[in-house]
Amino acid sequence: MAALRARLVNPIVWRVPGHAARKLFSFSLAEHGSMLDLASAAHLAPDPERRALYLRHMLDEQRHARMFAMRSADLRLRDGRQSLGFPVADNEDLFERLGELRFLAFVHRGEKRGRQQFEAYRDWFQGRGDRKSASLFTAIIRDETRHEQYTHDLLVELAGSPARARAEIRAASLWEKWRIWRRLGRVIAEQAYFLAMSVIYLISGPFFRLAVRPRAAGWINHGAAPDAAHVPPPSREWSAA
């Protein structure tokens, strides 16, 4: 499904001027968000073997975030725009919130979806002769495939059976849908809020503008130091103006 969607939107996503760099930066942000969650997992997992697995995965995500950000910056600088900088994603604390098993199922789904999308993007760039972008996706797909595999194997091991692992993946899928629903709600609420605040601003702003005086510069005095009476008056020689 993810691959099909990616193939369908490819021509739109990558052809709109300036959009490719933003899209790559959004991948960078997603990888950085994933890196933050895996860093948490590497800190909190009780078993050193699993800490090591999460740590290696975290390093891959960190590298991917940097690769996407650098490619995005290349494209933007080439177009005379400034780079979007380093990605700083929000921390969702998924390891703590979901527990290790559900977290693994969630990561496994994400890796699978990411690999499918990236394969579609790689094919698109290969078809257009953009070897730099195609090789970026090729390198990352290799890691995503490995992540997809190990998260599945570990999930089965921790869940106790393939059937229980599948149940966890289904539960993670449901949780993801719930998250999408909540995010959608938040976006709508933000827009409604923005609109409401803008109306309030336009109505009340002119009146407040009349009532609220501009701030004067200079010192606002609050008091004197206990024994400051002996100190000399200000000297004019300090002024650089």
Added chain:
Amino acid sequence: MSAVLGISAYYHDSAAALIVDGEVIAAVQEERLSRRKNDPGMPQRAAEACLRQAGLEAQDLDRIVFYENPFGRLERVVLSSLRAFPRSWRHFPAALQSQIGSKIWVLDGIAGALGVPRGKITTVGHHESHAASAFFPSPFEEAAILTVDGMGEDESTAIWHGADTDLRCLASIPYPHSIGLLYAAITAFLGFEVNEGEYKVMGLAAFGKPSFQNEFRTLLQLQADGAFELNTQYFAFHTDINIAFSPRLERLLGPPRRRGKAWDLTGDETDQRYADIAASLQWITEEALLGLAREARRRTGSPNLCLAGGVALNCVANARLLRESGFSRIFVQPAAGDAGGALGAAMLGAIELDRERPARMTSAALGVPICNDAARALCGSLGLHWRYPGDILDEAADLVLRGKIGAFVRGRFEWGPRALGQRSIIASPADPGMRDRINQVVKKREPFRPFAPAVLSDRASDWFAEHDNDMTPFMTTTARVVERQAGDIGAVRHVDGTARVQTVTAQASSDFCGLLERMERNGAPPIVLNTSLNGAGEPIIGDEADALGFFMSHPVDFMVLGDILLEKGANPS
């Protein structure tokens, strides 16, 4: 006696600090644990780490103190937006959303996150927290205090007087007249991230000449009594939440620099112009701070000055203040920015409960320690080879002297943005080429960025002048390199002949001190190049997992991790 937790959050660099029975038990920035650079979120991990360090539960706390008054800030945001009507039409909804959506509920958020009754949580003023964080950990019985920040609730700058447990505000300058916001806007103009790139601007300034003094006098008008006025027509922080400067600034200073473009200060005239702008900004900042400091001296008559607020992290300006402001001694604690507000808030709470001033700060190692057992187990799982040398510090010193670049990870991590020998990259300070190697290959950052030297405190005068003060233990000032010794430390001498020196004593960091002693015993100066242990865009390393991740993903030659030594020759890079 009492247990008081201070919290700063929801702007940038959130942090928690814990004081138990008058002693600072722990102080931790959230970014070290969340791995999100400049993390502004609720510092739950940091708070829990502080409590773990003390062996306490949140329920054991007598008080939690938040570092500013959320409603005071809300009032300022609303009023400043309305003053800028109608230019602030984009700013108003976005700023209010951020305030009403989360920030004004912060006290309930803290209660919920830590599971403590809401009644235990109080607030103090933003600048009061800064002032407390500057004065109470200082070595002074009484002092003038300057808090110079981007903004607080309603002030950007304030003069205080501190004596024993008493802290009194004498005067303040209201928002939007702010040196911090000027510095932030020009940081953005030069193509750096605001709240992150300011120290890059400071490093860049040394490569330029202050040839834009007239332009900067237009931006910031300095007055005879130390006050100043920001010409807000050139800025947009009060009208737009995403843009710091207005088109008028571009007309004054020329086009802004594109973020992400590689720097070339060897032949590119345009980049040289940006360096001159940075130098001019540094010049006006120093002039403004000198005016403020002299006014603080006039109002208090004190020979001592404490500084806090983001602007106090400008170590070049701090050195000039010590030389020219008339104060005999100046103290700047290592987390002088917003993170430090957590420490100040905790101290104010502790003083209110105990009526006693907390102990002075002698070491910045207030964070979470390395767990040696966990480090060894993780190395084993990662397939990394490690060993226990007989004298690990001696081996590390030997590797540094052989030109190797190492990571030094021992004990509890530092409080504040500086690596002070607990989470440091170390290398020989002798070869100037080492600076380029670390900048380009390890840290992947701008070529003009300087590195700091760490030197044994009692040997510092052989290499540095003006180092004997209260700031060098925390790397919050610079010192001149003694010219005849400059050849010994070419990698850490900045282009202007100074260095952001850290003087090391056994009391502040026994391991780091031991390393430097062994350097000297092996016939070298007791100095190492010391820079923060992090990659580009990453927070400084926190625990053993972060450290091993760094070792595996960056081209350092060796790592001292607690009591074990890892070398790249024995491990894949």
